[in-house]
Amino acid sequence: MADLSFNLSGVDEALAKMKQVEALPKKKATRFALRKAANLVRDRAKDGALRIDDPQTANSIAENVVVRFDSQYFRQHGDLKMSVGVRGGSTSKAKNANNPGGDTYYWRFKEFGTEKMGADPFMRPAMQESIEPATNEFLRQFDKALARAINRANRGS
Template sequence: MADGIRFDVSGLDGIRYKMAQVKREVNYKGGRAALRRAANVLRDQAQSNARRVDDHETETAIWKNVAVRWNGRAFKQDGVLAFRVGVLGGAQAGRAAQQGTSNPGGITWYWRLLEFGTSKMAAQPIFRPVPDQAGQKAVDVFARSFNQVLDRVLAKQGAA
């Protein structure tokens, strides 16, 4: 599934030149906004995958807990812009899982059992097929959004 995935990044041709002309803060802010839009595309695909495997007869809903979060650790350590797409509450079980009662979809620690399977149940992946299903669309959304931000900033700089 996720092995050997290739994406066409043809929308980023003039981006390097534009990035060199604007301040680093602008690249970070615009890049973060564009990256969030791309991550939202992946989140939407993961939510539709989760709806497919979710048990509709229970109160809990994995798809409601699929969320996009800013990865502050990667940014602080390496200066890398990154978002994480995952399930609120993580993969905790037992007493720690009870903290997820305030999540929109309830306590859904069992999502990992569906994702990876068990010795008695075949895997029903939610996240692993997402790059194949929506990866190229996410790259296209990022390229378009970031180009728009850079064009807007360069137009302001030219007017100033």
């Protein structure tokens, strides 16, 4: 999976609201907003995968594009991280047998190319085209989730 990242700026309002909320609701709100933003990237990647998928085969790269919470990263660093990728990655067929889209280990050949075949990327453009909409969606969902958490906290007081 290509590792692309970006920084958010101009989130002072959200940071001010975060100070009003305890750590647990803050993590829940952040995780919720991250998943909503990652879903936009996932949807765009699925659209790109449909473009390159061969409809005459039983395997579908698009059905294997997923969003996952990276719990190992969270345990190691304490930061929340969502990943958008293709289920199964580059594992063997035996491990990929349970994927609903079939065994699509070859997605990386399409994405990055080989020495005999040019690249036809769908994941990297999905991320690049989705940075602004995903950032806006994150801010919108995060603001909503924090407002709900603040309302719950004020009701309990």
